Amino acid sequence: MAEQNQVCYTFEAAIEMAVTMEEEGFRHYLEAIRKVANKGAREILKDAALDELEHKHQLEKALVEGSMGSGDQLSQPVKTMNLTYVLAKKELSPNSDSREALAYAIHLENGSIDFYKRMSEGCSGAPMAALFERLLADETRHLQSLEDLYEEHFMTEN
Template sequence: MNNDDQVCYTFEAAIEMAVQMEEEGFRHYLKALRIVKDKAAKEILRDAAFDELEHKHQLEKALIEGEVAGEGMDRPVPTMNLDYVLGKKELGPRADAREALAFAIHLEKGSLDFYRRMSQGCAGAPMAKLFDRIYNDESRHLQELEDLYEEHFLTEN
């Protein structure tokens, strides 16, 4: 763990970091969309890119309003931790829906790790609750991706 993991930022600095992290996620999806040819893979990546844009938009609104509006989840959603069994790799032109989902699961797991570190760095401070809430919401997104993966690729035969 580096020293940045134990730092609690001001509201504005923390939100700016979160906006940057969401922007980077969006850029990863955009890059993959430009490469991948498979229609189903493109649809998965497009939906995930739109989710990142929505997260970024909500965070930018928080900068204007001085708070993150809306109701958040009280607890994280349990996930299957598929990122541990799915290989992390860059997508090529022949990537299919399975590979696109694995790619998205890894990116979403990276977001979860970011918000967990931010929450831990602010333990005991009001900012910790904000990052816990965002973490909990992000866990729901990860679960949705894992459920989709399970539904299509982990079926019992």
């Protein structure tokens, strides 16, 4: 992964890397869905898995079309709460609940954000930087929605 900081890729190679990233995220969610028994936890994980599939589909469509299309209005990352710093990163078990499933999903999304941030920085000044910045922005929106859900259900007002 260290090489990614110093190299920029062609459009096709960049999209292929992003597709692989999304596929890995989907597989992690699928494994977690198969593992947990809690209905609420499974729903959270299913929604996150479907988001990964949708993102992967958009990327594969871009491969066919040769571009990501427009969408500059959504290309800026959104602010997140950085809950990964306060939530323990741990594997899910059959007894995991909704809170643990959300924490797991938040950590997975944060990993995607780190990946796209490194790729964007590695392509700084090159045309591919905009693609990775757009993917980064999309991942921050996913993370923000998960964090909002976590805040709504598990964080109390002081």
